[in-house]
Amino acid sequence: MMATTKSQRRPQEIPTKAARDSDEGHEEIAMGVGVIKVPFVEADSTISKRWKDYGGQLLTSFTPRRELVMSATIIESPSLPPTSSSSPPPVRFHALRAHSLSLSLSLDLIVCLVAEKIGLFHFVVSLDSGFCVASDLLSGYDFQSFAFFLHVKEKVHWLSLLWLDHLVIMESCNCIEPQWPADELLMKYQYISDFFIALAYFSIPLELIYFVKKSAVFPYRWVLVQFGAFIVLCGATHLINLWTFTMHTRTVAIVMTTAKVLTAAVSCVTALMLVHIIPDLLSVKTRELFLKNKAAELDREMGLIRTQEETGRHVRMLTHEIRSTLDRHTILKTTLVELGRTLALEECALWMPMRTGLELRLSYTLRQPNPVGYTVPIHLPDINRAFNNNCPVKISPNSPVARLRPHGGKYAYGDVVAVRVPLLHLSNFQINDWPELSTKRYALMVLMLPADSARQWHVHELELVQVVADQVAVALSHAAILEESMRARDLLIEQNVALDLARREAETAIRARNDFLAVMNHEMRTPMHAIIALSSLLQETELTPEQRLMVETILKSSNLLATLINDVLDLSRLEDGSLQLEKGTFNLHSVFREVLNLIKPVASVKKLTVTLNIASDLSVYAVGDEKRLMQTILNVSGNAVKFSKEGTISMSAFVVKSESLREYRTAEFFPLPSDNHFYLCVQVKDTGAGISPQDIPKIFTKFTQTQPLATRNSGGSGLGLAICKRFVNLMDGHIWIESEGLGKGCTASFIVKLGFPDRPNESKLHFVPKVQANHVQTNFTGLKVLVMDENGVSRSVTKGLLVHLGCDVTTVSSSDECLRVVSQEHKVVFMDVFTDGYEFASHIRERFGKRHERPLVVALTGNTDKSTTENCIRFGLDGVILKPVSIDKMRNVLSELLEHRFLFEAM
């Protein structure tokens, strides 16, 4: 049937170009409504080309000259009326190619597929007899391909080309026909494929080699080499395969076999090698994992370090905050706030010790601004533990110091630590009146982590807490010092104000007293003078012995009173510092002589022997306050006379050698030797009443009466020694009294600092007539002067000189005459000392008691030897003038004498 319709029938529709192109090669099958168009294969070489067109795919090989017929039966669906018979007529279609056994299975599949696609109710494919033959023919081919085209009713359904591959029974050549030529197309495709496989097989090892070469770190070079060899060998087999498509020789077969054997060997080795490598590769993986873990750990540590750095920064900031103030409250408040913030604390509290030392009081907290009434006993175990430990210690959250807020009981407590804060300089705190129970005091700082959080105290947090506690301690001590100093300053200011007030009051009092003294002094002096003067006059009159005694007593008492008045004034001036030394050059020897003359009368009345011993090296002249020095000597020696009933009073004066100055040193007296000064020591020793040793310190104080008995008898020492002490102090000196005891006499000594007279060279000794020319007094009109000179010419000349200067001159030629004439009115007596001048000077001094009331006795001499001057000084003359005397010189001399009351011209 296929053969008859093959050439006549045309497809109703030509679905594809291929269909049109292959008119002759198509057979139309029209049964009922459906037409199945089945291409068939003609027994020529063009068929492979057509198949290519239809399927777009190439069969690798097609065996030409084989005519295969396949018949197929299509059973129409029931909805379609059968065309020829009542039973569904079988649709047959022609197979283009006969298949082997396995082909039938493929066909079944095709049938099922087709039926599904076109919605046929029933589809039956049956194979005609030719199939079997064909199957036989097909043996030995690698691939078979079929394509079916179906065309049902009006529509033509083209099924895509179906490919069915199935393995060809690889029978050897000698099964039926060993030299059976292979299908040429398939052979060709196989040939090409093998070539490309070989090409690929060869190129892959090259790439592998390249990889091995470039990758220095890859560990499994050998494996790759083996792998490469395996691939090369596989490629070789495929390459050798090229020769097996055609008739091949035995050599080829041997080569092929060898190649295959090698391939097998190498592949097995490779497989084994791979088995060996796998654990290694797996271990590489493990190592990688390990490294990854390590890196993660490092990351974590890094994070930790960062956190610690952050904490450190916080500590610094915190420290800065704490240190930025010196106010104690601010420090503590800041500490708590900053700690709370830095460590994210639930609560932070500071317990300060109470002044009793037995309890701690809650002073500051983070959340409660003004905690009051919280106290805990100090001897709790938790507190003791914290106090005895330098580091923060964990304490129970139930501890009283931690129980600051009402606890709901809902959550667990957070971790609590306590750290001690040493209270340095505790004595400066308000709790300073603690009993001295222990040397160290601490405050307690309690820190709580938030409740119901799993947070624990970290080591670095605890360290931070400790550092902060130390810082707080330091800051507190600073603040305490500041507070203390502020307090001290306030106190000092108060004291200063009080002292100032007291000083002002005292000054006012002193001024008032001084005013009073000055007024009283003046007011008392005037009547006192009258009393003294009139009693003196009374003494000159005729009196009965009783009256004379009375007058003498009056005179004595009034003299004492006058001295006392002077003393009081002196003392008041001494005390307010207004008394100043009147320094000048004076005759030191004559001071002693004068004192001696003054005390001699009393001493002789009391039958006391008075001796004066002036050291030979004592300078005749000295610079100092003559009046005060004399007052001091007089007072000391006067006391000696006063307190002695019998025996001797020995006065001695000497210069303290600079090398022995040290012996006189006391707490208040530091004599220092110098070229311009010397220290005069005066000692007055008596055999009088003496002083008991315990009274010695009091003797120099005002109005002290150490010897009531002696006082009663002698009128008391009064202010004398107190004033002496002040005078001596003013003269940079020191006064002291030594006594063996009552009734054993005593020795009063004092040292004063005196200057050497200014004498740049010896020739100008003491004479300063030409200095102070502008101060020289030029008018001596009415000045009463007495001139005593045996030499008439000299007398006349001297008189002429003095008259020329305006003086009222009286001349005498002998000392007897002079003594007759001289009176208190004469201010100066010029005398030639050659004969009996020295004696005359003594007479004058004896006649006029006080120095200021007697005439100045000045030697006028032509003798230029030193002895003259020394004699003059020794005999207490007030000056020496060398002849010749000019008018100017005389003027200067007079001026100088009246001003300074002494003048010694250099020889």
Next chain:
Amino acid sequence: MDAISQWRKQWFDYIQYLRQEKGFLDDQFVQLKKLQDENSPDFVVEVISLFFQDSEKLLNNMANSFEQEVVDFKQIDAHVHQFKGSSASIGAMRIKNVCVTFKNYCEAQNMDGCLRCLQQLQQECSVLKNKLEKLLNLERQILAAGGSIPVLE
């Protein structure tokens, strides 16, 4: 007037001659001249005449002393001392110098030296007397003519 100024010049030259060239007088004499003022117009003359009276007396005394059997040098020394004082007072420099030498001889009890000095003193005194008289005459002449004595420095 010419005469007066001439006399004045003469006086001045003479006194300079006495002072500087011969050393008869020293500054003390100038001081004496200064002391002579309205209140004591004859001061210098009085003092000089006093001096010559004194010196005459002293010279006689000394001469007598040397004629004694036992020469009292101490006594002579006292006289010389006085002579020296007087001469110094009027500024008779040469006499004063002789006195100083004289005193030394007295202390040494050198009779020859003392006698020589005594003679010298006598001679000097008479010379000085002549010179001063001449000077004083000149002064008187000037004053009489209505002039004034020049002031010495």
